[in-house]
Structure formats: C-alpha cells, structure tokens
Amino acid sequence: MSALIDRVIKAAGTLALVVIAVALVAGRGGSVTMAPETAATAVTVTNPFSKPLPTRSADNPAFQPVQFRVFIEIPDTIASAAKSVYTVPTGQRLVIQTVSAYRTGTVAANQSVQLFVDGSFGGAYGSLALPSIPAIGMDPGTTLVAPFYADPGTAVELYDYRTGSSGDEFDYVTVTGYLVNLP
Numbered sequence: 767m768s769a770l771i772d773r774v775i776k777a778a779g780t781l782a783l784v785v786i787a788v789a790l791v792a793g794r795g796g797s798v799t800m801a802p803e804t805a806a807t808a809v810t811v812t813n814p815f816s817k818p819l820p821t822r823s824a825d826n827p828a829f830q831p832v833q834f835r836v837f838i839e840i841p842d843t844i845a846s847a848a849k850s851v852y853t854v855p856t857g858q859r860l861v862i863q864t865v866s867a868y869r870t871g872t873v874a875a876n877q878s879v880q881l882f883v884d885g886s887f888g889g890a891y892g893s894l895a896l897p898s899i900p901a902i903g904m905d906p907g908t909t910l911v912a913p914f915y916a917d918p919g920t921a922v923e924l925y926d927y928r929t930g931s932s933g934d935e936f937d938y939v940t941v942t943g944y945l946v947n948l949p
Contacts, residue, residue: 830945832860838926840871840935845928852922855945860885860922862894862914862943868907869899873933881908881939882925885916893925918948 832852840847854860867881883894894914899906916922926937 830858830947831942832945833940833942835938835940836924838924838937838939840926840928840937842872842934843931845931847926848923849926850921850923851939851941854885854916854918854920854922856918857948858918858945859887859948860916860920860943860945862916862922862941864909864911864940864942865894865896865914866907866909866940867896867899868938869935870937871933871935873928873935874930877928877930877933879929879935879937880927881937882927883914883941884923884925885914886920887915887917889917914943 834852836849836851838847838849852860862883862885865881865883867879869879873879877900879899881896881899883896885892892914894910894912896910897908899908922941924939926935928935
C-alpha cells in the first residue's frame with residue numbers, strides 16, 4: 767500500500783511541475799507543443815524571449831577598450847626605471863582592469879623585480895603594485911587583475927624596481943581596460 771501511495775505522490779508532483787512549466791511559458795508569450803501520449807511523451811518548450819546575453823560593451827557603449835604594451839629597460843648598475851605610458855584623454859576616465867608583466871634579462875638570480883602603475887583619481891595619487899617577480903633562471907611573468915582608475919589628463923606611469931643593480935633587466939608590460947565618458 768505504501769509503495770502505491772509513493773507512486774501516486776510522485777506522479778502528482780511530476781504533473782504539477784509540467785503544469786507550472788506550461789503556465790510560465792504560456793504566460794510569457796511562448797508555446798508548448800505536446801505529442802500524443804505514447805510510451806514516452808515528448809514535450810517541446812519554446813520561448814520567444816530567449817536571446818543571447820549582450821556583452822558589457824554593447825550594454826554600455828560609453829566603454830571604449832584600451833590596451834597598450836610598454837617596454838621598460840633597467841640597464842646594468844641602475845636599480846629602477848620609470849616611464850609615462852598613457853595620458854587619459856580629456857572628458858574621460860581610464861579604468862584599468864589588468865596589468866601583466868613579462869621579464870627577461872641578465873640580472874643575478876638573487877634579485878627580484880617589482881612593478882607599479884601610478885595615476886591620479888579624484889585628486890588622490892595612487893599606486894597599483896604587481897606581485898614581485900623573482901629572477902630564477904627563466905623568464906617569468908606576473909598578472910594582476912584589479913580595478914585602477916585614472917582621471918582625465920592624468921599621466922599613467924609605470925615604475926620598475928629591482929632589489930639589486932647588476933645585469934640588464936627588460937620588462938614587457940601590457941595594460942588592458944577601458945575609457946568611460948564623463949558627464
């Protein structure tokens with residue numbers, strides 16, 4: 767008797783789910799087509815509101831992609847280098863999303879390299895520090911995914927420091943993000 771009650775409850779639950787699905791789809795302007803009952807019942811559900819999700823830039827055309835790559839060299843006997851890499855256009859704000867650095871050179875194995883991106887936002891000067899890159903006999907890199915903002919007219923700068931000053935250091939830095947128009 768208990769098995770029969772379980773089967774009835776399961777059948778009622780399944781029927782209730784089908785009725786709810788049909789009601790939801792029909793309420794949104796969709797259609798439901800059911801094949802005549804056979805051993806296996808086929809159900810086709812269509813929804814005219816099913817569309818691909820728009821991308822972020824299509825949602826907001828004010829976002830204008832920005833990407834640039836910069837080469838920074840620290841020559842032998844020098845411990846640091848700096849380079850102005852991008853000036854934010856008037857009437858726009860730069861939103862940096864990622865900074866990626868790849869290093870190579872002839873620095874001693876006990877040195878490490880630290881890169882910073884500097885800029886000004888809301889009148890405050892700030893720095894975004896990438897994880898340090900050790901000189902370990904190969905050419906490693908690092909990437910940082912973090913938002914960083916720069917106001918119109920701000921010169922975005924890269925600073926490259928190392929813990930020693932022997933050998934030549936060569937760093938390739940790629941910055942990606944987008945510009946937003948300001949009111």
